[in-house]
Amino acid sequence: MTPAARLSTAIDLLCAIENAPRRPADATANAFFRERRYIGGGDRRVVSGRVWDVLRGWRRLHWHLRDMEGGASPRALCAASLLLAGESFDVVDGLFSGERFAQNALASRERAALMPLEGRSLSDPAMPRAVRLEFPDWLEPYLIATFGDELERELAAMEGAAPLDLRVNLLKTDCEKALSALRQDSLLARPTALSPWGLRLDGRQPVTAAASFREGLVEIQDEGSQLVVAAVDAKPGERVLDFCAGAGGKTLALAMTMHNKGQIVACDVSAQRLEGAVKRLRRAGAHNVERHLLVSGDKWVKRRAGSFDRVLVDAPCSGTGTWRRNPDARIRLTENDISELRVKQAEILDRAASLVKPGGRLVYATCSLLAEENMAQIDAFLSRRADFELAPAGGEVLPEALREQSSFSLTPLRNGTDGFFAAVLRRVNVATTPET
Structure with a gap:
């Protein structure tokens, strides 16, 4: 898929998630990709990664787009996410070319809201704490009761993506053999710090397609x-x-x-x-x-x-x-x-x-x-x-x-x-x- 087609697909997936507000996003994403089996694994990871970046920055993105005429659409959210991650407006604008598999060109109201975001950061000191740390306003007293003065540090640690943890299945193998099997599947893991059964991989990796997973040597578990x-x-x-x-x-x-x-x-x-x-x-x-x-x-x-x-x-x-x-x-x-x-x-x-x-x-x-x-x-x-x-x-x-x-x-x-x-x-x- 071209970069423009990937972005267009991410916008479609974000629309599907917004249209099912009580359904977990991962369930919606799984159904979305099942209906589009022509999308390859690498493209799926890029598309879902873009959508998950939007979801992680949901309140901050809406804050940046708070004055946008008609509100922040999935198109605007995805474009703003790219701009606030350091992409130039010209590059983002080019992804909305209206050509085959690309989104229609940005409307004037979209351009007016997005152009000022070039060179800015996702987080802004002017944001209220609940917006900056991505939690509902009403939840703040609950979080203070739990974390006290550590609230900001604890919530900041939840801002990024989680690693992918596996559990070695001792019914079939041991830790060393599981690590070796994963290496044969081109998956580089390392033992976790706390669980003697745990292995950790960085980022999103295609574990479920690996022979070591299909044979039951490892199971996905935090x-x-x-x-x-x-x-x-x-x-x-x-x-x-x-x-x-x-x-x-x-x-x-x-x-x-x-x-x-x-x-x-x-x-x-x-x-x-x-x-x-x-x-x-x-x-x-x-x-x-x-x-x-x-x-x-x-x-x-x-x-x-x-x-x-x-x-x-x-x-x-x-x-x-x-x-x-x-x-x-x-x-x-x-x-x-x-x-x-x-x-x-x-x-x-x-x-x-x-x-x-x-x-x-x-x-x-x-x-x-x-x-x-x-x-x-x-x-x-x-x-x-x-x-x-x-x-x-x-x-x-x-x-x-x-x-x-x-x-x-x-x-x-x-x-x-x-x-x-x-x-x-x-x-x-x-x-x-x-x-x-």
Whole structure:
């Protein structure tokens, strides 16, 4: 594709994302490219990279275009993104030639808004803090409560693209062999700093097309997510429940830590997500997993009360910790979402807790940065449940600094991972007073 055709396709994709405001951008992008299989891998990466640059700079780009007649269109946003990244106006103007596969020429109102941006930077000292750091205005008190004086540094660390992390599948290989297999696929990775199973690649690379991925030697999983699995500390032979399993990313890692011995039940409320786990489980060689769809009125939870050694609750959350990967989540998140999620998280935590054996472990995790979804949920849960207490994470996989902690928060600034929270609880026998 020519540069003009790539830009035109990026504008089309951005239009598709804007037209589906409640759908994650990556899901829209996947569907967009499936319908256009003639677009090659290299072109896809350039197009999606341009769109993701726009999404990462969404509030700042709109600030620069705030006086544009008719508002900032996808055309103007993509052009402004190029100009504020250092491209000249003449080059950008030339991409809107109106020729085959190119966008129509810039209108006078577009030229009037875009020409002054040449030579300027995306960030500007005159911007309000929420605009400069790309978060909704209403979220500032929540972020201050979480980060205090470190807010600016923490949010600035989420401005760029996230690295691509892989987890070595110890059911099929080891770290050295996986690194060698990736090199044969022309993918240069290095071990991660915190997870002994983790490998990191820089930038967007075609991992899913590599033989090492197709053969199940590695799985895409952020290093922080791997550490959540390490906190579960599941052992071979145990009964383990992944209560919000989704498409099974953490389920796969649990099967690995259990050496395929024992039983894992992967639950979710979405049949589509659970069905998506089947192919991944087969590729990874995970044989000790069964799936269960949670539906309204289901007595499954009641019948299995107190029957699991370990229960992982990877709770639905705001996803604020994944903003480097999913910058569109900043745009879609509302204050009402936080209120609704807090209620849902508490309900899920209570249901999952009933499934833990006395002496068993309950791990609550989110990919949120917000205290309201994290430690505040645990404090509220412990006030309701005298039969649970916080417990040291322990284990041999977590970094030594985390093993004695009963909860931990990871951030891109401090740890180089996505933002994650995990709390480890143990179910205890509580003495009851006999009735008189």
